[in-house]
Amino acid sequence: MSSTPTTKERIVIASAELFRRQGYTGTGVKQIVAAAQAPFGSLYHHFPGGKEQLGEQVIRIAGGMYGELVSAVFDPAPDVVTGTEQVFTLAAQHLAESDYADACPIATIALEIASSSEPMRIATAEVFEGWLEKLASRFTAAGIDPATARTLALTTLSLLEGAFVLCRAARTTEALLAAGTQAAAAVRAALPEA
Amino acid sequence: MSSTPTTKERIVIASAELFRRQGYTGTGVKQIVAAAQAPFGSLYHHFPGGKEQLGEQVIRIAGGMYGELVSAVFDPAPDVVTGTEQVFTLAAQHLAESDYADACPIATIALEIASSSEPMRIATAEVFEGWLEKLASRFTAAGIDPATARTLALTTLSLLEGAFVLCRAARTTEALLAAGTQAAAAVRAALPEA
DNA sequence: ATCACACTAGATAGATCGCTCTAGCGGCAG
DNA sequence: CTGCCGCTAGAGCGATCTATCTAGTGTGAT
Numbered sequence: 001m002s003s004t005p006t007t008k009e010r011i012v013i014a015s016a017e018l019f020r021r022q023g024y025t026g027t028g029v030k031q032i033v034a035a036a037q038a039p040f041g042s043l044y045h046h047f048p049g050g051k052e053q054l055g056e057q058v059i060r061i062a063g064g065m066y067g068e069l070v071s072a073v074f075d076p077a078p079d080v081v082t083g084t085e086q087v088f089t090l091a092a093q094h095l096a097e098s099d100y101a102d103a104c105p106i107a108t109i110a111l112e113i114a115s116s117s118e119p120m121r122i123a124t125a126e127v128f129e130g131w132l133e134k135l136a137s138r139f140t141a142a143g144i145d146p147a148t149a150r151t152l153a154l155t156t157l158s159l160l161e162g163a164f165v166l167c168r169a170a171r172t173t174e175a176l177l178a179a180g181t182q183a184a185a186a187v188r189a190a191l192p193e194a
Numbered sequence: 195m196s197s198t199p200t201t202k203e204r205i206v207i208a209s210a211e212l213f214r215r216q217g218y219t220g221t222g223v224k225q226i227v228a229a230a231q232a233p234f235g236s237l238y239h240h241f242p243g244g245k246e247q248l249g250e251q252v253i254r255i256a257g258g259m260y261g262e263l264v265s266a267v268f269d270p271a272p273d274v275v276t277g278t279e280q281v282f283t284l285a286a287q288h289l290a291e292s293d294y295a296d297a298c299p300i301a302t303i304a305l306e307i308a309s310s311s312e313p314m315r316i317a318t319a320e321v322f323e324g325w326l327e328k329l330a331s332r333f334t335a336a337g338i339d340p341a342t343a344r345t346l347a348l349t350t351l352s353l354l355e356g357a358f359v360l361c362r363a364a365r366t367t368e369a370l371l372a373a374g375t376q377a378a379a380a381v382r383a384a385l386p387e388a
Numbered sequence: 389a390t391c392a393c394a395c396t397a398g399a400t401a402g403a404t405c406g407c408t409c410t411a412g413c414g415g416c417a418g
Numbered sequence: 419c420t421g422c423c424g425c426t427a428g429a430g431c432g433a434t435c436t437a438t439c440t441a442g443t444g445t446g447a448t
Binding site: 007038039040041042045046 | 394395396397398399
């Protein structure tokens with residue numbers, strides 16, 4: 001919107017970046033306000049619920065932005081199969097360019113807090129569900145029946161998330177590329193005959 | 195080995211359980227010794243390198259045990275296809291029974307520390323690589339050529355890890371079951387014609 | 389000009405963090 | 419019995435954590 005982001009926006013952006021790299025518990029609020037170049041008091045003004053409320057918002061906002069980003073990859077693609085493959089290819093490229101730091105914006109948080117913070121867990125679940133529905137609707141639009149599309153969305157997202165884990169650990173894009181090939185093949189196989 | 199585990203073993207076991215549920219940074223050493231019913235000093239006697247050394251050992255030991263567990267599922271299976279599917283089915287069952295806490299023993303740690311602790315990152319990478327080789331050798335033993343077996347191992351493990359993320363967030367086994375079906379189908383498709 | 393209010397700013401509290409330190413226990417070798 | 423040593427045991431250190439508190443600043447309405 002504005003050329004100079006507000007303090008609140010800077011806090012959210014800085015948090016998203018730090019959470020994605022070091023996780024939720026591994027990131028301190030002091031570190032966040034330092035990275036956001038924001039005064040300490042502003043954090044608790046904009047997020048009276050403290051770190052947990054900030055985390056929940058970051059999950060939803062970063063999750064929404066990542067969903068848009070995936071859509072932006074699918075849109076110009078000639079068909080769903082190549083669109084699917086390109087999501088993995090571009091994710092691999094971006095991961096390597098960020099020195100294997102920028103994978104899924106919410107996966108690390110999701111695993112960390114799944115058993116300890118119910119509001120944040122629900123936020124991650126809703127973001128994932130939103131992605132699944134977006135993916136599934138792309139598949140149904142290509143002529144795949146809804147039940148198969150749902151399954152396909154689940155496996156595609158599982159492949160992406162799992163490959164992110166392996167790639168960040170190994171500092172390789174091997175898993176993402178293999179996952180992309182299989183995801184694309186699965187979509188192609190589910191397509192009705194032309 | 196012994197019916198009463200040693201203090202060191204209790205510390206490793208308790209750490210593995212806590213790390214898997216809450217992550218590495220989310221678990222304190224005080225909490226570990228309390229859960230292990232071990233004296234505080236013993237931790238630094240057995241692990242002079244502190245929490246990081248403990249984390250590295252936990253990754254390797256828990257990773258090795260989980261690899262054996264997967265092998266124990268494959269072994270009695272009539273063929274690789276049903277073996278693959280059963281890994282996912284049993285993982286789903288165990289996850290639900292543990293109130294969606296016990297997924298992959300090292301995935302949470304892997305994402306958290308990938309960009310902050312090189313010794314621990316290498317440990318996770320080596321554990322994953324060990325699993326991949328185990329999986330690939332099962333596939334080659336079934337007559338699949340090595341290159342395809344490698345790709346298949348990568349996608350199978352990606353499906354498993356990614357589905358764990360989705361299932362813990364959603365508190366559902368839906369993703370694991372869908373992933374298992376697709377993994378089994380991919381293995382079947384790669385099998386040489388009988 | 390004045391008031392109200394949203395926001396900035398940072399000192400500081402209270403708890404918890406990882407870790408170090410010294411003291412003592414208990415089994416085994418001589 | 420004595421001396422040694424692996425291990426137990428926990429007090430306590432400095433650092434850092436999240437969160438609160440008060441004070442100050444800037445802007446827009448009246």
